Amino acid sequence: MIDLTELEHDTISELINIGVGRAASSLSEMVEQPVELTVPGITFVERFSDTELAKAPTEVVSAVSQTFNGPFKGEAMLVFPEERSLELVRSLLKVDVPLDTLTDLEQEALMEVGNIILNACLGSISNVLGEPINCSMPSFRKRETRSLLDAEGSNTTGNSKPVLMILHVQFMLRHNDIDGYVLFVMDLNSIQMLRELVRRFLANSLG
Amino acid sequence: MKKPSSTKPEKSKPSINLDRDGNAAELFAALLDTADTGLVALAPDRTVCHWNQWMQSRSGIPADQVLGKSLHEVFPETRLGRVSLAIEDCLKFGMPAVISPSLNQGALPLRPLPQFAASFERMEQSIRIHPIKTEKNGTLCSLIIRDVTLAVQRDRLLRQQAAELADLVTQSKRSEGRTRAILQNTIDAILIASDDGHIEPLNSRAQELCGPDGDPELRNIIRFLLPDSEHTPITQPPANRLLTDLGTGVIEVLACTLSGRNVPLEVAISHFSSDQRYHYIITLRDISQRKRHEMEIQRTMAELERSNSELEQFAYAASHDLQEPLRMVSSYTQLIARRYQGQLDETADEFIHYAVDGTQRMQRMIDDLLTLSRVGRHGKPFHSVPLDDLFDAIITNFKRAGSAPEGNIVREGPLPSVMGDASQLLLLFQNLVSNGLKYSDPETGRVRICATETPNSHKIFVEDNGIGIDPQYHETIFEIFKRLHGYGDYAGTGIGLAICKKITDRHGGTLSVTSVPGESSTFCVELPKELPIVVASESM
Numbered sequence: 001m002i003d004l005t006e007l008e009h010d011t012i013s014e015l016i017n018i019g020v021g022r023a024a025s026s027l028s029e030m031v032e033q034p035v036e037l038t039v040p041g042i043t044f045v046e047r048f049s050d051t052e053l054a055k056a057p058t059e060v061v062s063a064v065s066q067t068f069n070g071p072f073k074g075e076a077m078l079v080f081p082e083e084r085s086l087e088l089v090r091s092l093l094k095v096d097v098p099l100d101t102l103t104d105l106e107q108e109a110l111m112e113v114g115n116i117i118l119n120a121c122l123g124s125i126s127n128v129l130g131e132p133i134n135c136s137m138p139s140f141r142k143r144e145t146r147s148l149l150d151a152e153g154s155n156t157t158g159n160s161k162p163v164l165m166i167l168h169v170q171f172m173l174r175h176n177d178i179d180g181y182v183l184f185v186m187d188l189n190s191i192q193m194l195r196e197l198v199r200r201f202l203a204n205s206l207g
Numbered sequence: 208m209k210k211p212s213s214t215k216p217e218k219s220k221p222s223i224n225l226d227r228d229g230n231a232a233e234l235f236a237a238l239l240d241t242a243d244t245g246l247v248a249l250a251p252d253r254t255v256c257h258w259n260q261w262m263q264s265r266s267g268i269p270a271d272q273v274l275g276k277s278l279h280e281v282f283p284e285t286r287l288g289r290v291s292l293a294i295e296d297c298l299k300f301g302m303p304a305v306i307s308p309s310l311n312q313g314a315l316p317l318r319p320l321p322q323f324a325a326s327f328e329r330m331e332q333s334i335r336i337h338p339i340k341t342e343k344n345g346t347l348c349s350l351i352i353r354d355v356t357l358a359v360q361r362d363r364l365l366r367q368q369a370a371e372l373a374d375l376v377t378q379s380k381r382s383e384g385r386t387r388a389i390l391q392n393t394i395d396a397i398l399i400a401s402d403d404g405h406i407e408p409l410n411s412r413a414q415e416l417c418g419p420d421g422d423p424e425l426r427n428i429i430r431f432l433l434p435d436s437e438h439t440p441i442t443q444p445p446a447n448r449l450l451t452d453l454g455t456g457v458i459e460v461l462a463c464t465l466s467g468r469n470v471p472l473e474v475a476i477s478h479f480s481s482d483q484r485y486h487y488i489i490t491l492r493d494i495s496q497r498k499r500h501e502m503e504i505q506r507t508m509a510e511l512e513r514s515n516s517e518l519e520q521f522a523y524a525a526s527h528d529l530q531e532p533l534r535m536v537s538s539y540t541q542l543i544a545r546r547y548q549g550q551l552d553e554t555a556d557e558f559i560h561y562a563v564d565g566t567q568r569m570q571r572m573i574d575d576l577l578t579l580s581r582v583g584r585h586g587k588p589f590h591s592v593p594l595d596d597l598f599d600a601i602i603t604n605f606k607r608a609g610s611a612p613e614g615n616i617v618r619e620g621p622l623p624s625v626m627g628d629a630s631q632l633l634l635l636f637q638n639l640v641s642n643g644l645k646y647s648d649p650e651t652g653r654v655r656i657c658a659t660e661t662p663n664s665h666k667i668f669v670e671d672n673g674i675g676i677d678p679q680y681h682e683t684i685f686e687i688f689k690r691l692h693g694y695g696d697y698a699g700t701g702i703g704l705a706i707c708k709k710i711t712d713r714h715g716g717t718l719s720v721t722s723v724p725g726e727s728s729t730f731c732v733e734l735p736k737e738l739p740i741v742v743a744s745e746s747m
Contacts, residue, residue, distance in 0.1 A: 026289065026292060029289075030288075030310050030311065031310065089309075092310065093309050093310070095366070099365070099366070099369055103362055103365070104358060105307070105308060105309045105355075105358060105359065108305065108307040108308070108309065108333060109307045109309040111305050111307065112305045112307040112311075113310070115303075115304055115305045119296055119300075119302045119303075119304065122302070123300045123302055126300055127300065133300070133301070135301070135302055136303065137335060137337070138305055
């Protein structure tokens with residue numbers, strides 16, 4: 001298991017929460033309705049099969065993914081069960097005629113939502129830790145949970161076993177709450193680099 | 208396209224070496240200008256350093272008015288908001304961004320193509336913001352803008368149609384629900400049969416009759432009742448299950464359910480065609496109640512018929528048997544009158560006269576009574592009777608009897624032909640005419656006959672200018688032995704109108720009277736054009 005001290009864990013939580021808070025205010029402004037985003041928990045797991053998501057392997061999920069590259073690298077993903085993603089987009093867009101699947105335009109809107117949240121999380125980490133991160137454009141994928149992490153030409157995880165940082169995120173909208181996940185998929189080196197950076201940051205600010 | 212090679216001296220060169228020719232910048236600028244997307248590059252200080260042809264035409268702002276200015280100077284509304292934040296993140300942290308048309312309607316004030324101008328104020332845009340890292344100038348920011356107005360329009364149309372479809376589905380579901388409720392709550396059992404002989408119960412009532420506890424024979428009976436189809440072999444159902452003769456138009460069958468109930472059913476069959484096939488709708492109505500009533504009526508009718516015929520039998524026998532002793536009394540009193548007239552004293556003559564007169568009256572009454580009882584018992588079959596001919600005969604009879612002056616029986620207009628028993632009709636009208644003459648002045652008395660027609664009947668009026676009848680007696684004059692006047696005033700037995708009444712009854716008609724006392728009486732005989740079933744069957 002990844003051994004993080006409670007302080008390190010809290011620091012990462014804090015960085016994420018700052019980012020997510022910023023994303024929420026951006027979203028609220030855009031959709032002209034209150035949008036709150038919270039991260040009730042962050043967990044680290046070594047196998048995707050250990051995650052909450054993997055419990056329903058055949059459930060179809062919608063995911064917005066951005067790869068990032070810097071001192072630590074990997075792939076960040078906002079993941080919802082497909083139905084939740086439909087709900088989210090429709091309550092953000094105030095759509096009154098729901099169709100069975102996301103239309104192209106809804107898909108792009110979901111991509112933007114993912115982009116805002118992922119950018120905010122990565123930006124917040126990068127900003128506070130003082131290390132620039134390069135991000136790719138977001139891409140959208142829809143597939144069964146069990147094949148969510150299957151490489152798609154990209155080799156962000158390389159050959160080494162991925163480690164996942166899982167954020168449980170909750171959208172609180174006017175009418176309903178929608179639960180989703182943000183996954184940071186990194187290799188062991190990257191996660192150790194992240195921990196190293198966090199330690200350094202803590203040493204600086206506390207020392 | 209023309210190849211530029213013809214003017215170039217270096218014919219053998221396969222391609223242009225951009226670096227060596229030094230026109231890379233020119234070529235790239237030209238390429239960017241041919242792109243069908245908006246391309247904007249922003250310097251780290253957020254000033255515009257590229258603005259391609261597409262942007263010029265869609266924003267209406269030429270490049271030279273934009274270059275060197277910051278984006279929010281060109282489009283003041285981008286000072287705050289999503290585009291501004293995304294550009295800031297891009298320039299500061301190198302974060303790329305997607306700006307979708309759904310979450311940011313008309314993010315930049317660009318004109319839609321003319322074909323969308325009617326429904327869109329602004330172009331719908333999908334924007335990508337990319338960091339561009341350069342060695343010399345640090346991080347720049349590119350905006351790539353795509354026109355997605357067409358997609359948005361399609362999306363709207365799709366939603367609109369989906370909404371209409373959803374409405375339609377809701378409506379049709381509602382109407383289907385209503386139809387089902389109507390079907391389920393109908394007291395009749397309704398089934399549908401297709402021409403391949405498949406019969407499907409449509410409501411719960413039908414299910415009861417055709418279901419596992421119902422009548423196993425019922426489907427077979429229904430198949431038998433449907434018009435012939437070559438698809439299904441038909442077996443004749445047991446005779447006791449068909450309650451009516453087929454061909455009478457009314458179909459009644461008996462369902463015997465496994466639960467032990469016998470239900471008489473009236474069957475109605477209608478049809479429609481769909482999918483190029485015939486379908487039959489079979490309606491089964493439980494007529495147990497009606498059947499019970501019909502039985503009741505039949506029983507009462509039989510009872511009535513029996514007592515009626517007993518009565519007639521009695522009247523006939525009585526009058527017939529009374530004739531025998533009466534004839535004896537009558538002939539001997541007449542004999543006494545002839546032999547001893549003037550030989551006894553005056554009082555004796557008077558007594559003898561009374562006795563003779565009394566026996567003669569009694570003879571007439573018994574004759575009339577016999578006639579009356581014969582109306583019901585010895586009727587002839589009905590056929591068409593031309594009333595004009597009938598009245599010719601009546602007038603001839605009166606003339607022969609010399610009982611009326613010439614021309615006192617007047618016919619107005621042609622009279623119709625009616626269905627009936629000619630001899631009884633003759634008796635009827637002769638009685639009425641004779642009555643009319645009897646109660647009128649013998650010199651000026653006049654009987655007028657005319658006819659009118661209603662859709663279902665003929666009315667024949669016999670009007671006199673006699674003494675009239677007080678309205679209080681209009682009902683009772685048709686009763687037997689009913690006389691309004693003393694025997695001395697007007698002759699008659701008091702049976703004539705009773706005979707008339709009985710004849711019209713037998714013909715399914717009515718006899719009524721209207722009168723102005725002292726001026727006239729009008730008897731109206733109304734005879735139906737089509738005979739009621741009871742009368743028709745009786746007259747067979």
